[in-house]
Amino acid sequence: MSLCGTAIAPKSASKQAALLQLGDDSTLLLVVDEQQFSESVHEVTLSPSLGRIPRKVTFSNGWSFTADDTRAFNAWVDEHTQRSWIHSLESSGKTIIASVVVSIVLSYGFFIYGLPALAVVVADLIPVKASHYIGENTLELLSKSGFDSSEIPEQQQEKIRVQFQALLSQQFDSEITPTLLFKQWHGDANAFALADGTIILTDAMVELADTSAQLDAVLLHELGHVHHNHILQQLVKASMVSVLVAYIVGDASGVGDILLSTAALGISMRYSQQAETEADQYAANQLMLRDGSVSAIVELFEKLRANQLELPSWLSSHPDMDERIDGILVMGQRPSS
């Protein structure tokens, strides 16, 4: 069989009509410009097979040839060379459908299970020294963003510290020794845990949690974050999500930028809600062990619910308060062994 086409001289762009003879013994003979080159199909360089793009054959002396009848030449090459496995995968209906399923399932699974699990491993690898450093930095940042010194009398602070130490001595096991700080933050009832185990109580929160059991519930919730190493894990997750999104967006060339950023925010919110639920469970467990009841934490959450303006749960870093209370009540009903 012989095919008409165009040949291009080595390292130049001048093209000329040429003839390629395809031998039965897999040899290619290029006739161009009153010259002839012959080579086996295994010696020449063939451009990779991809979609229906015409294959280009380049002889070892640099002459290249493209056939006019690209389909005939592509078919001949397929017949006489080993078919590329990736091209077969890309053009088979079965592997395409399988790929759709695999891609959807695995990416969903990765964001729901894989990335959080990976974050736990990575966060545990971060040395304690680094978490101290991060904790101090966060505290500094928070101070700039409107932390005021506490107005709780020294006596009451001391009492709460003693209570906090009692909680620690009971069953808190972690590399980090948590410390307690009192601050004011725009008059909001809130508590924070930092990477180095620093726990911050706002004055409004101390006021809100008016029984010592309720205060224990707040402290235990924050200790739950420390116990699970949540703060470092969130940092690692946030870093991983931004790396992934940056990479995906980099490929999207502007079209899906906003969509993907929104998705990244949604994913982070989901992770944060999971952490809150875990901390709730930790606090409820500890209270159950000690008092045989979770009523302290439920009372506290009911007060918080009455106090706060709620965001829809998909927009919030914390789960819906009703859900949180229900979750804890379920734990309280479990027979404590």
Next chain:
Amino acid sequence: MQQHPITFKGQSLEFFGIWIVNIALSIITLGIYSAWAKVRTKRYFYGNLELDGDRFEYLAVPIQILIGRIIAILVLIAWAFLNNTQPIVSAVLLLAFVAIFPVLAVRNMRFDRRMTAYRSVRFDFVGSYGQAYINLLIKPFCAYLGFAVISVGAVALFQLEMPWLGGILVALALLAGGPLLAAWVFSGIANFIVKNTRYGLLAFDAQLSAKRYFFISLKTGLFTMGLFLFVMVLLSGVAYLGGFITQFSDVPTSKEGWSDALASGAALFIVAFYGVFFLIGYLSNAYYQSQVRNYVFGETRIDNTIQLHSDMRTLPYASVLFSNLLIIIFTLGLGFPWAMVRQARYLASVTALEGELSLDHARDHNKSQDSAIADELSQAFDVDIGIV
């Protein structure tokens, strides 16, 4: 003069298979295959671009991309982590990144062009780092500085209780100063890119003027304002009618009744306002991009014999962009390859070359390949620079 159109021969369904199989392989190999996937995607889009019977070629080897990608990912992880923990260090790093940005841009453009071939002859980029620093860093910096000086001057005049003069200065800064400085910077960058591009040893050339860039900005401003006014008038009418119709059951008899009717119209107005604002942004962006592309291509010659030509129109381009966005949203991302093929097909369809394309005297530059590190870094940080 003979005109040679550029055509894109890719098919969405065919590319969908290639795209999804490569994504699945990338996921299964924990991202390692993504370098091969990138090369296949690029090869698909270059290899389906036809000019005068011949296809373009993408020559990069996956291993190059993989090495570049690994380095870029390490930098990106470090940056993301520092950004979450050490804002000061990350700010310093960002400054360092800005300082080496021109070098990255040059290496990025050089890599992209050397990996692109047509008829066995590779493209090249010969811009010097010095020129890159002037055009990509120093001139933009001066422009910002100039703008800051005007703004500070305006604020000072306000404080000197000369609000009238200050107002004029602000208006002048926004309407003339900003666009003029931007035109000066953008035309400089475009000249730098075009003049330093080579096809083999043949030079690209263009004389792009800041004046024309300024006019394009001005026209875009007028276009946007016109569109905005038109839509406002239209919306007010709709809102007024809407409010009127909802109140129609009891036709307002008092003054209060009428203002209620107008208020309920106002709610509708606000909702429509956001949607329309988004659309105006799309149209205005499409207008600017088509104008700039048509201008730059219209001024570009290869070897003084081949003339580039672009005939992009606002409405078709905006509708391609907007329908692509809808495709991606409603297929939850699975329609991405379809959108890519549509965009490539549109851009090819409005591009042509005029002149003798036998190219008998075009010779390859025989230069070595580059590493893909700068290429991948620019992609990771989304700082690819382009003419349009």
